[in-house]
Amino acid sequence: MDHEVRVTLRLPADLHARLVEEAKSARRSLNSEIVHRLESGRVATGMDSESP
Helix, strand or coil: CCCCCCCCCCCCHHHHHHHHHHHHHCCCCHHHHHHHHHHHHHHHCCCCCCCC
């Protein structure tokens, strides 16, 4: 990552709780868990850096 951008995100409480638990299980921060999932989804769908 060349630079970081701060984002405010609203999540349903149950989704937040599930992500927190899964982050703890993976020994990651909540932020790292969200980034990991977004990056994994990007690879899984075949998106490249030129896609919007």
